[in-house]
Amino acid sequence: MREIFDAELRQVGDDLAEMSRLVESAISRAGKALLEADLQLAQEVIASDRTIDQIEASLDERCVHILAQQAPVATDLRVVVSALRMSASLERMGDLARHVAQVARGRYPAHAVVPAAQDTFAAMNEAAVRVAQRTTELLVTRDLEVAQALERDDDLLDELHQETFAKLLDPSWDGTVQEAIDVTLLGRYYERFGDHGVSVARRVTFLVTGDFPEDHLHLG
16 A cells, blocks of 8 residues: 555655646746747747646546545644645746736737836846746755745845836836836736745755744745
8 A cells, every 4th residue: 555655755846846847847938028029939838837737637537536535644744735836836826927928918919018028027037947947846856046046046036027117217217018017917927936936945854854834925
């Protein structure tokens, strides 16, 4: 029975890593679609989000089955409950990548990001891609140094998010109302993407150390 249980737990871990790889691809492609006004790429990101959702549903079902059939305790219970939380964060990260792609699609053939904010969003996307890459690495290796690096990328995303507000409030801003809305929404999507990556990192830290880092992030 223990061998079967261990195999089920490994499958849960594999599913989390696969979700993270798909999120990594989604945010990278969404950023490219946004910055280059690539309609086809935006459509692909939007369509591929269904795969992430399907893996989450399957993973959650497996976790509920484990809880019901195996009644895990101690470390095993911690792994299963953490997997449920992490799958929700990864699914939300996929949604946020889809939101970025939807903004790109909605403004096509124009660029959704005004020239004055291009550099900021290019930097935000680079940081978000690193968050996604490190999330995948962390799920595979459980290396807490990777978790710390991920949190630094999230700090950068927070700084860049504040930079978007500075651009909007600058007297030289001459964008339209729609452009201001797009900058506001996109900044928020990227900032939340980083927050959910941090949530995964802190769950992994909990699995490794048994201590859950103080988390004042209110994730929705």
